[in-house]
Structure formats: structure tokens, C-alpha cells
Amino acid sequence: MEFSDITAFLPILLKGALITVQITIGALLLSTLLGLLLALMKLSPVRAFSITAGTFINVVRGLPIIVQLFYIYFVLPELGIQLSALQASIIGLGVAYSAYQAENFRAGIEAIEAGQIEAARSIGMKSKLIMRRVVLPQAIRIALPPYGNTAVMILKDSSLASTITVAEMTRAGQLIAASTFQNTTVYTLVALLYLCLSLPLIFGVNRLERYFGKSAKGGKS
Amino acid sequence: MININAIHKSFGDVEVLKGVSLTVAKGEVVCLIGPSGSGKSTVLRCINGLESYDQGSITINDRQVDVASKDINDLRTQVGMVFQRFNLFPHRTVVENVMEGPIFVKNEPREKAQVQAIALLEKVGLGDKVHAYPQQLSGGQQQRVAIARALAMQPEAILFDEPTSALDPELVGDVLTVMRDLANEGMTMVVVTHEMSFAKEVADRVCFLYGGQIVESGDAHTLLTQPSHERTQDFLRRVLNH
Numbered sequence: 001m002e003f004s005d006i007t008a009f010l011p012i013l014l015k016g017a018l019i020t021v022q023i024t025i026g027a028l029l030l031s032t033l034l035g036l037l038l039a040l041m042k043l044s045p046v047r048a049f050s051i052t053a054g055t056f057i058n059v060v061r062g063l064p065i066i067v068q069l070f071y072i073y074f075v076l077p078e079l080g081i082q083l084s085a086l087q088a089s090i091i092g093l094g095v096a097y098s099a100y101q102a103e104n105f106r107a108g109i110e111a112i113e114a115g116q117i118e119a120a121r122s123i124g125m126k127s128k129l130i131m132r133r134v135v136l137p138q139a140i141r142i143a144l145p146p147y148g149n150t151a152v153m154i155l156k157d158s159s160l161a162s163t164i165t166v167a168e169m170t171r172a173g174q175l176i177a178a179s180t181f182q183n184t185t186v187y188t189l190v191a192l193l194y195l196c197l198s199l200p201l202i203f204g205v206n207r208l209e210r211y212f213g214k215s216a217k218g219g220k221s
Numbered sequence: 222m223i224n225i226n227a228i229h230k231s232f233g234d235v236e237v238l239k240g241v242s243l244t245v246a247k248g249e250v251v252c253l254i255g256p257s258g259s260g261k262s263t264v265l266r267c268i269n270g271l272e273s274y275d276q277g278s279i280t281i282n283d284r285q286v287d288v289a290s291k292d293i294n295d296l297r298t299q300v301g302m303v304f305q306r307f308n309l310f311p312h313r314t315v316v317e318n319v320m321e322g323p324i325f326v327k328n329e330p331r332e333k334a335q336v337q338a339i340a341l342l343e344k345v346g347l348g349d350k351v352h353a354y355p356q357q358l359s360g361g362q363q364q365r366v367a368i369a370r371a372l373a374m375q376p377e378a379i380l381f382d383e384p385t386s387a388l389d390p391e392l393v394g395d396v397l398t399v400m401r402d403l404a405n406e407g408m409t410m411v412v413v414t415h416e417m418s419f420a421k422e423v424a425d426r427v428c429f430l431y432g433g434q435i436v437e438s439g440d441a442h443t444l445l446t447q448p449s450h451e452r453t454q455d456f457l458r459r460v461l462n463h
Contacts (some may be wrong), residue, residue, distance in 0.1 A: 009364035094276065113308075115304060115306050115308040116308060116310065118271050118302075118304065118308060119302075119304060119309070119367075119370075120310075121270075121271060121294075121297060122269060122271065122297055122301065122302035122304075122371070122373070123297065123298065123301070123321065123322035123326060123370065123373075123374050124294045124295065124297040124298035124322065124326045124374065125321075125322070125325065125326055126292070126294055127326055129326075132327060134310060137312050138310075138311065138312050141312065178394070
């Protein structure tokens with residue numbers, strides 16, 4: 001492992017890392033919005049909503065993410081929907097993880113005691129207001145640890161985008177390794193760079209948990 | 222003010238209310254007593270529509286209580302409720318708990334709601350806990366916040382569902398003091414309670430429920446000291462001997 005190799009490879013890998021971050025953030029946002037919608041649909045008293053959401057969640061969870069990516073990237077164009085590889089990877093990961101996010105959110109919402117909703121009703125709050133002011137703020141705190149884990153998994157699974165030609169970090173590493181045969185140097189660098197991204201995320205989530213935990217659990221600090 | 226006329230209510234196959242009728246006049250304090258499972262909490266929960274009823278009618282100031290109607294939220298602002306388990310919002314401070322209804326239901330300006338909330342918290346003896354979170358308070362303090370939260374809606378009546386049952390014995394007194402003050406100020410109150418001495422001292426009327434019916438009701442002192450019905454005598458003997 002030579003230092004000159006590292007300085008030569010690092011800029012290329014960092015360019016890939018930037019795309020990795022883009023995919024992660026994009027997919028996280030999409031999965032959050034879609035997941036919240038699915039969770040609310042699944043808990044809805046309207047059966048058509050809950051069945052639709054439940055079916056969607058099961059189908060998405062039952063498919064390998066890589067197959068979903070292939071489907072979006074290779075099959076949708078045949079139906080006339082053209083997406084760039086980057087767009088396809090964000091949508092694919094976002095949709096795939098929305099199913100897990102929906103379950104995170106649903107668990108959070110269902111963990112709220114019935115008494116909370118009754119208390120809100122007793123002061124005349126309507127359902128939507130109760131959701132916004134009473135249920136969701138508490139559910140978010142409960143869903144935060146699993147949400148953080150999901151974010152870390154999306155970051156790691158963004159490497160699957162390499163299979164549909166997105167030049168993110170793993171793909172960048174593969175390309176360098178294939179042309180230089182410096183496997184040890186390249187993949188060690190790739191691994192370290194992933195840790196540089198994931199460890200701060202993990203620590204950040206831990207901090208947020210403690211911050212929210214203070215008001216939710218009422219530590220006397 | 223509150224008029225309950227022969228309500229029936231079943232949970233599945235179990236009929237928990239078998240024709241309960243009760244009239245509560247403005248400014249009156251009525252205590253509901255009875256063994257657990259007798260239906261007293263269900264009566265209370267029907268009054269503000271947390272529970273629906275199958276037959277009969279309930280009116281508040283001549284307006285029908287109907288869970289399915291759009292009117293129900295407005296009716297609930299007129300009848301406050303205090304729960305056994307307090308049910309304060311854990312993610313909001315004490316003062317925010319009290320301001321929540323005025324700001325988001327009555328659309329009052331925040332400043333006004335805050336002034337009122339702080340005044341109410343001082344009234345229940347918690348002027349120094351305004352910015353604490355509920356979990357930092359004792360059960361008795363939490364229950365007093367819950368009373369302030371109900372009062373903040375300026376209700377015409379307040380329903381109390383076993384307000385002291387979840388409290389350590391030494392914390393019961395402070396809550397009862399606040400309730401006694403409210404009664405003296407003329408608040409209309411319906412109280413489900415096991416505190417017989419409170420009922421005797423504060424209630425205008427006591428109703429004894431058994432098996433989903435009001436078996437006996439009357440002036441608090443008479444009912445609690447000289448009950449005429451056998452079930453009432455039996456119940457009071459057991460409660461008072463503890």
C-alpha cells in the first residue's frame with residue numbers, strides 16, 4: 001500500500017462519496033414522506049386505505065432491493081418512463097425503505113397511550129389536530145432510534161446503486177481496483193470512507209435520542 | 222345542566238349500563254360511588270362523548286351529546302375531564318399543557334393564553350412548576366396540572382374520573398383541596414370517587430351504582446350515613462372498614 005496510490009485514488013473515491021451522500025439523502029427523504037403516508041393509511045379506519053398500504057408494504061418488503069432497482073432502471077424505460085441512473089437509485093431505495101419506515105412510524109404511533117388521545121379529545125381537539133399536536137410529536141421521539149438505524153442502512157445500501165451504473169463510492173472503488181489491481185488499498189479506503197459517513201450518523205442519532213429523551217422521559221437535568 | 226335519560230350501553234355482550242338516569246343542576250356537585258365494574262366511569266365517559274351510548278339520551282344545556290356529530294368537539298370544550306392517570310402531554314411543559322386547548326382549540330392569542338395558564342397554575346398551587354415537564358412532578362402535582370388544563374377551557378362543568386385513585390396517600394389531600402375550592406366557587410362537578418369523606422363533605426348528592434344501575438341516590442350525608450338499600454349498606458361497610 002503506497003502513499004502515492006492513496007493520494008491518487010482518494011479524489012476519485014471522494015467524488016463517489018458525494019454521490020453516495022446524494023443517494024442517501026434523497027432516498028431518506030423519499031422514504032420518510034412515503035413511509036409516513038403509508039403508516040397513516042395503514043392506521044386509517046378506511047379499509048381501502050389500510051389494505052392498499054398493507055399490500056404495498058408487504059410486496060416491497062418481499063422483494064430484494066436490487067431487483068427493485070433493476071425493475072425501475074431497466075423495465076420502466078420500456079413503459080416509456082425514462083430515469084437517469086441516479087434518479088432510479090434514489091427512487092428505488094426510497095420506495096424500498098418506505099416500507100420499513102412505515103413500520104417504524106406505525107409502531108411509534110401505536111405506542112401512544114389511548115389516554116393521550118382521550119385527554120386531547122376532552123379539551124375539544126379534533127382528530128387532525130390531535131395527530132399533529134399530540135400523537136406525531138410523541139411518535140417521532142419513539143420512532144427516532146429505528147429511524148436512525150434505517151438511515152444507516154440506506155447509506156450502506158446506496159452501494160447497490162453501483163449495479164445500475166451509478167458511479168457512487170463502491171462503483172468508483174470497483175473501477176479503480178479493476179484498472180490498478182490495488183484491491184487492498186482501494187477497498188480499505190472504501191471501507192474507511194463508509195465508516196467516516198456512517199459513524200457520525202450513528203453518533204448523531206444517539207445524541208438526538210438523548211436530546212429528545214430529556215423532554216419525553218423527563219430527566220431532572 | 223347535564224341531563225342523562227335512561228342510557229344503556231353494552232361492550233359486546235356485556236351490558237354495562239342498564240338505564241341510568243341522572244340530572245345535574247348548575248353548580249351542583251354529584252359524586253358517583255360503587256364497586257368497580259358498576260359502570261360509574263362509563264357514565265362519566267358517556268357525558269363528554271368519549272364513549273357512545275346505545276339507547277337513551279344525554280343533553281348538556283339542552284344540546285344532545287352525540288359522538289358522531291360535528292358538534293361533539295364544541296360540547297367537549299364546555300365539559301372538562303380529569304382522568305385517573307392524569308394523561309398530561311409528556312412532550313410539553315406544564316404551562317404548555319394548560320395553554321394547548323385555549324391556543325389550538327379556542328384560537329386565543331398565545332400571550333393571553335399564557336397569562337391565564339400561569340394564573341390557573343398559581344391557583345392550584347403550582348406557580349413554581351410552570352416550566353417543568355410533567356414527569357418531573359409528583360402524581361398529585363400532575364393531577365393538579367390536569368385540573369388547570371381542564372379549567373383553561375373555562376368549562377361549565379368538570380368530570381372527575383377517580384382523580385385520586387392513582388396517587389400515593391400523602392398526595393391525595395392537595396388534589397382534594399383544589400377540588401373542594403372549585404366546588405365552593407360553584408363549579409358544576411361530577412366526581413367518580415372512592416374518597417367517602419370527600420363525598421360526604423363536598424357533594425350535594427351521592428349516587429350509588431351497582432351492576433349498571435343507580436340503586437340509590439340522595440343527599441350525601443344521608444346516603445353515606447344511613448343508606449337504605451342493602452347493596453349500598455354492604456358496599457359502604459366494606460369501603461369504610463378499610
